[in-house]
Amino acid sequence: MTDVQGRTAFITGGGNGIGLGIARSLARAGASLALADVDTAGLARAKAELKELTDVETYELDVRDRAAFEAAADAAEAALGPVTLLFNNAGVAGGSAVNKLTYELWDWVIGINLCGVINGTQTFLPKMVERGLGGHIVNTASGAGLVPTNAGVLYTTSKFGVVGMSEALNPELAAFNIGVTVLCPGPVATDIVQRTLAASPKNGPPPTEEQKKLGAERLAEAVRYLQQGLSIDAVGEMVLKAVRDNELYIHTDPSVAAMIETRTAAILAALPD
Numbered sequence: 001m002t003d004v005q006g007r008t009a010f011i012t013g014g015g016n017g018i019g020l021g022i023a024r025s026l027a028r029a030g031a032s033l034a035l036a037d038v039d040t041a042g043l044a045r046a047k048a049e050l051k052e053l054t055d056v057e058t059y060e061l062d063v064r065d066r067a068a069f070e071a072a073a074d075a076a077e078a079a080l081g082p083v084t085l086l087f088n089n090a091g092v093a094g095g096s097a098v099n100k101l102t103y104e105l106w107d108w109v110i111g112i113n114l115c116g117v118i119n120g121t122q123t124f125l126p127k128m129v130e131r132g133l134g135g136h137i138v139n140t141a142s143g144a145g146l147v148p149t150n151a152g153v154l155y156t157t158s159k160f161g162v163v164g165m166s167e168a169l170n171p172e173l174a175a176f177n178i179g180v181t182v183l184c185p186g187p188v189a190t191d192i193v194q195r196t197l198a199a200s201p202k203n204g205p206p207p208t209e210e211q212k213k214l215g216a217e218r219l220a221e222a223v224r225y226l227q228q229g230l231s232i233d234a235v236g237e238m239v240l241k242a243v244r245d246n247e248l249y250i251h252t253d254p255s256v257a258a259m260i261e262t263r264t265a266a267i268l269a270a271l272p273d
């Protein structure tokens with residue numbers, strides 16, 4: 001059980017969406033906040049809102065950049081005190097048809113969604129362990145980190161990595177009084193699809209009119225699917241509860257239950273006698 005009151009939290013992707021929902025819940029519960037994001041306007045909006053509730057510092061940071069991560073960590077700790085709550089949350093949607101994959105796309109999605117989580121952990125974990133103040137790490141994966149949904153091979157690969165890493169960290173860090181949670185959301189009403197589209201590397205020949213129409217329809221469908229999902233504030237409260245209660249998994253809804261059962265049964269059935 002970790003009481004967040006008076007602790008300092010570092011949240012990647014804290015300028016928008018689920019990261020902002022987590023920031024709001026932590027601010028209300030009395031934690032100081034270091035928010036990191038590539039979206040400077042989002043960071044400014046978040047700070048303007050949250051500084052009424054708690055101490056907030058913001059850092060423009062691409063989670064793929066290890067040197068910048070170290071610098072942001074040092075600056076955050078100088079301003080707000082030792083970070084004992086870490087939220088590796090920044091991510092992109094990265095859905096791409098399997099025949100359109102390129103090394104550039106692999107590097108982009110794995111770089112942010114998986115290596116970003118590794119970089120955050122490697123930046124803060126040695127200090128957290130050495131200081132002996134306990135704490136908690138929350139890594140944002142997805143339901144697509146537990147079963148292949150229709151989120152695409154890039155996203156699924158990155159999120160399975162985050163789940164595996166979190167499950168392996170959990171028992172090892174218990175010895176240091178550091179809890180580990182992996183957040184596996186179903187649909188949450190954020191603008192991740194639009195933000196991903198704007199930031200994604202463009203590759204291949206320009207699309208035909210037919211491809212453009214298909215792409216626009218798929219995009220509209222994905223946006224509709226997420227917008228009927230949970231609010232970022234509801235997810236923020238779930239995350240706060242999981243930190244306080246030291247829960248390993250957070251599911252925001254039961255949408256992947258049947259797929260998990262099917263996958264588990266298939267894996268078990270494939271075992272030799």
Ligand SMILES: NC(=O)c1ccc[n+]([C@@H]2O[C@H](COP(=O)([O-])OP(=O)(O)OC[C@H]3O[C@@H](n4cnc5c(N)ncnc54)[C@H](O)[C@@H]3O)[C@@H](O)[C@H]2O)c1
Nearest residue numbers: 013016017018038039062063090091142185187188190192
């Ligand atoms: N929205 C959903 O339905 C959903 C479902 C499952 C998992 N997730 C995961 O939740 C996390 C947050 O997503 P969200 O829906 O809140 O999206 P979002 O786009 O609203 O927020 C993500 C934030 O991460 C930031 N970001 C992107 N690339 C970055 C980088 N290289 N370095 C630093 N910051 C970067 C963005 O600027 C943005 O502020 C992601 O890891 C996502 O995969 C979201």
